[in-house]
Amino acid sequence: MLLGRVIGTVVPALLVDELAATPLLWIQPLDQAGRPEGDPLVCADGTRMAGPGQTIYWVASREAALTLDPSFVPVDDAIVGLVDEVRLYPPEDLP
Amino acid sequence: MILGRITGSVVSTIHHPIVEGRKLLVAERLDPTGHATGGYVIALDAVGAGQGETVLILDEGNGARQILDDADAPVRAIVVGIVDAVDLERS
Numbered sequence: 001m002l003l004g005r006v007i008g009t010v011v012p013a014l015l016v017d018e019l020a021a022t023p024l025l026w027i028q029p030l031d032q033a034g035r036p037e038g039d040p041l042v043c044a045d046g047t048r049m050a051g052p053g054q055t056i057y058w059v060a061s062r063e064a065a066l067t068l069d070p071s072f073v074p075v076d077d078a079i080v081g082l083v084d085e086v087r088l089y090p091p092e093d094l095p
Numbered sequence: 096m097i098l099g100r101i102t103g104s105v106v107s108t109i110h111h112p113i114v115e116g117r118k119l120l121v122a123e124r125l126d127p128t129g130h131a132t133g134g135y136v137i138a139l140d141a142v143g144a145g146q147g148e149t150v151l152i153l154d155e156g157n158g159a160r161q162i163l164d165d166a167d168a169p170v171r172a173i174v175v176g177i178v179d180a181v182d183l184e185r186s
Contacts (some may be wrong), residue, residue: 001119002136057107059170071167083107086104087103087106
């Protein structure tokens, strides 16, 4: 799983039946310090709770489909949970 | 599996049910000599790993689902071991 930030929503005009009720969000992937890293992508939101500005963690491939119910659906990336806080240990405390 | 070092943790209240009651760790990826490669991964904890520890991370979905004993778990990365030492043959 990796961190990301919701930067927008996607409103499809037409979508396969299995995804009809699933929110789709634009995600900017982040590094562990919360800095943008890589290209934005579209995530399905199985939690149905994420909105713009929210930090989330997401997963790709088969695991992305498993976040949804039913899980045999055509998605690449999906949100697993919402981040309240990332607690990084101070670098000087790491061996 | 990959080598990693625990650099932090993630606090999450709203999540998929598989995360409930489990610890989410931030781990930076290490090369065999113990240097950070620049990448990281958020992994579930299966062994009780803590701050700064070098760990073995399973980064494969089917294996993770076996460890969690849940055929539908949407999890790929899971910390499965704590590393004492890595010995490399000198070339």
